[in-house]
Amino acid sequence: SCSASVLQAQRFFEQENSKLRERYHAEYSAAYTYNTNVTEENRRAMIVVYAESASQNKLLAQAVRAGDYAKSADANIRRQARMLQDLGADALDPSDYLELKNAISSMQSNYATTSVCSYTNRTDCSLTLEPHIQERLANSRDPAELAWYWREWYDKAGTPMRGNFEKYVRLTRKAAHLNDYRSYADYWVHFYEDADFERQLDATYKALLPFYRQIHGYVRYRLRQHYGPEVVPAEGNIPMHLLGNMWAQSWNDVIDLFTPYPEKPFVDVKLEMERQEYSVRKLFELGDQFFQSLGMRALPASFWNLSVLERPTDREVVCHASAWDFYQDSDVRIKMCTELNTHYLYVVHHELGHIQYYLQYEQQPAVFRGAPNPGFHEAVGDVIALSAMSAKHLKSLNLTRSGRLDEKSRINELFKQALSKIVFLPFGYTMDKYRYAVFRGELDESQWNCAFWQMRSEFGGLEPPLTRSNSDFDPPAKYHIDADVEYLRYFAAHIFQFQFHRALCRLAGQYAPGDSQQTLDNCDIFGSKKAGQAFKTFLSAGNSKHWKIVLEEFTGETEMDPAALLEYFDPLYQWLKQENSRLGVPLGWGNTNKIPS
Numbered sequence: 001s002c003s004a005s006v007l008q009a010q011r012f013f014e015q016e017n018s019k020l021r022e023r024y025h026a027e028y029s030a031a032y033t034y035n036t037n038v039t040e041e042n043r044r045a046m047i048v049v050y051a052e053s054a055s056q057n058k059l060l061a062q063a064v065r066a067g068d069y070a071k072s073a074d075a076n077i078r079r080q081a082r083m084l085q086d087l088g089a090d091a092l093d094p095s096d097y098l099e100l101k102n103a104i105s106s107m108q109s110n111y112a113t114t115s116v117c118s119y120t121n122r123t124d125c126s127l128t129l130e131p132h133i134q135e136r137l138a139n140s141r142d143p144a145e146l147a148w149y150w151r152e153w154y155d156k157a158g159t160p161m162r163g164n165f166e167k168y169v170r171l172t173r174k175a176a177h178l179n180d181y182r183s184y185a186d187y188w189v190h191f192y193e194d195a196d197f198e199r200q201l202d203a204t205y206k207a208l209l210p211f212y213r214q215i216h217g218y219v220r221y222r223l224r225q226h227y228g229p230e231v232v233p234a235e236g237n238i239p240m241h242l243l244g245n246m247w248a249q250s251w252n253d254v255i256d257l258f259t260p261y262p263e264k265p266f267v268d269v270k271l272e273m274e275r276q277e278y279s280v281r282k283l284f285e286l287g288d289q290f291f292q293s294l295g296m297r298a299l300p301a302s303f304w305n306l307s308v309l310e311r312p313t314d315r316e317v318v319c320h321a322s323a324w325d326f327y328q329d330s331d332v333r334i335k336m337c338t339e340l341n342t343h344y345l346y347v348v349h350h351e352l353g354h355i356q357y358y359l360q361y362e363q364q365p366a367v368f369r370g371a372p373n374p375g376f377h378e379a380v381g382d383v384i385a386l387s388a389m390s391a392k393h394l395k396s397l398n399l400t401r402s403g404r405l406d407e408k409s410r411i412n413e414l415f416k417q418a419l420s421k422i423v424f425l426p427f428g429y430t431m432d433k434y435r436y437a438v439f440r441g442e443l444d445e446s447q448w449n450c451a452f453w454q455m456r457s458e459f460g461g462l463e464p465p466l467t468r469s470n471s472d473f474d475p476p477a478k479y480h481i482d483a484d485v486e487y488l489r490y491f492a493a494h495i496f497q498f499q500f501h502r503a504l505c506r507l508a509g510q511y512a513p514g515d516s517q518q519t520l521d522n523c524d525i526f527g528s529k530k531a532g533q534a535f536k537t538f539l540s541a542g543n544s545k546h547w548k549i550v551l552e553e554f555t556g557e558t559e560m561d562p563a564a565l566l567e568y569f570d571p572l573y574q575w576l577k578q579e580n581s582r583l584g585v586p587l588g589w590g591n592t593n594k595i596p597s
């Protein structure tokens with residue numbers, strides 16, 4: 001509609017989006033300076049810029065409300081108005097705002113700078129999570145050493161942050177109420193623009209639980225064979241320190257302990273990369289070439305000049321991988337402490353997915369430069385990785401010998417994928433079910449730590465290697481809990497990525513329903529301009545339209561639906577059911593005894 005008032009509104013939002021873009025540029029520049037050089041001075045300077053931006057955002061929200069733009073005749077204006085009135089923490093008064101940002105950034109600094117003492121040399125206390133502790137958790141097969149690093153990390157990265165976390169819960173609750181949300185949990189959930197989304201989250205977890213129980217039972221059985229009955233129970237919770245990851249959110253780093261067909265060994269991509277003298281930069285170039293092969297954007301020169309792709313030796317950085325949009329001149333960057341191995345080959349693709357999304361929607365007004373569903377942003381890179389890390393694609397890079405897998409190798413490969421994609425789901429589910437309960441005041445503060453471990457046992461059948469009590473406080477040992485990063489986005493991404501993968505594989509002529517020669521786990525969309533075009537259309541919309549509209553245009557679906565994921569893994573699921581019943585593997589678990597009952 002072109003009525004005068006709509007034209008006036010469009011001019012107003014054009015001006016305001018231009019100023020908002022400049023504020024985003026200033027915020028992310030200050031945050032990047034802090035994240036790539038963790039000092040008190042940089043932390044404080046970042047908060048000053050955030051506070052200035054918050055006060056401007058508050059004025060904008062008041063102007064939007066005063067202009068009654070949420071009732072505009074134009075749907076685009078209405079959407080922008082609704083989003084710009086949504087202030088989050090910016091609604092706090094300046095002193096509360098500063099206290100909240102100080103609490104969050106102090107937890108982040110602690111996480112980034114925590115080091116622990118070596119198991120083999122107790123006087124050396126310089127070991128950092130990346131790369132040292134992660135390397136020990138992935139490669140040590142000594143339960144005592146694994147328990148040492150588990151305890152060192154949780155005691156130093158978790159418990160000391162309890163005070164900051166209490167402030168964080170109090171002040172985010174206050175902010176949620178200022179925005180008329182019942183809790184900060186409800187504020188987080190509202191970004192999914194679907195009143196039914198929490199119920200769908202629960203339904204999706206329940207739909208995948210039978211498959212997870214088959215994997216959990218098989219892994220517990222094989223771990224017990226390897227470590228013995230004193231270490232691994234027959235029917236109880238799996239001790240999480242044995243699973244190759246500090247939070248047991250993916251178990252594929254210890255797959256050698258339970259490969260279904262050990263006579264069909266995996267090609268160790270890490271060894272091949274070393275043999276072929278891969279550099280860190282080469283990993284990013286591979287990812288860049290993949291996106292370009294789809295007709296998507298190349299990484300700009302500024303990416304290569306301004307990113308931090310390896311841990312610097314002269315300063316502290318936040319190593320946890322992140323992708324950055326500076327909202328100006330296609331200035332997009334990644335900050336991560338890359339190592340040459342399969343885990344980081346995945347993370348590189350994951351982060352490049354964020355970068356591609358930034359580049360695809362950069363023409364949108366600032367308010368729409370984001371994903372319409374937080375799960376979409378976390379799924380983009382993972383979709384590319386499903387092709388890029390497939391046996392077929394790795395063969396084309398001469399990183400594996402066999403491109404076409406025989407049945408046993410196929411089960412091995414599907415099992416390795418399931419140890420990150422399926423195993424992740426109860427973890428992701430728990431990260432936010434726990435925080436929802438905390439934010440909604442459903443847990444007595446005196447029970448916060450035991451409730452955390454009770455939920456990890458209930459939803460995932462895992463437990464700590466040693467007893468924990470309410471005088472410990474373990475949740476901040478996970479980055480996202482320190483950094484105020486909502487986690488349902490990753491759970492949703494693990495479902496959406498298979499829906500996207502199926503659509504792209506079909507467009508690339510790599511998948512046909514029911515065709516055993518063109519299955520989802522043997523699809524590589526590399527070079528498909530048709531798939532790339534559909535992906536570009538989906539990504540370039542940014543947050544300008546509801547996620548169900550852009551999803552339907554892309555895949556024909558209008559819901560988060562695990563059917564594509566279950567189709568991808570079906571051969572493994574059938575194999576596990578047969579193998580577990582053949583071996584008499586008990587399924588399921590009881591309550592953990594690692595917390596006081």
Ligand SMILES: C=C(C[SeH])C(=O)N1CCC[C@H]1C(=O)O
Nearest residue numbers: 249320321322347350351490
């Ligand atoms: C790589 C990132 C940065 Se957005 C990350 O946090 N991820 C990627 C998958 C799960 C989650 C995690 O590490 O917990």
Ligand SMILES: [Zn+2]
Nearest residue numbers: 350354377378
């Ligand atoms: Zn991500």
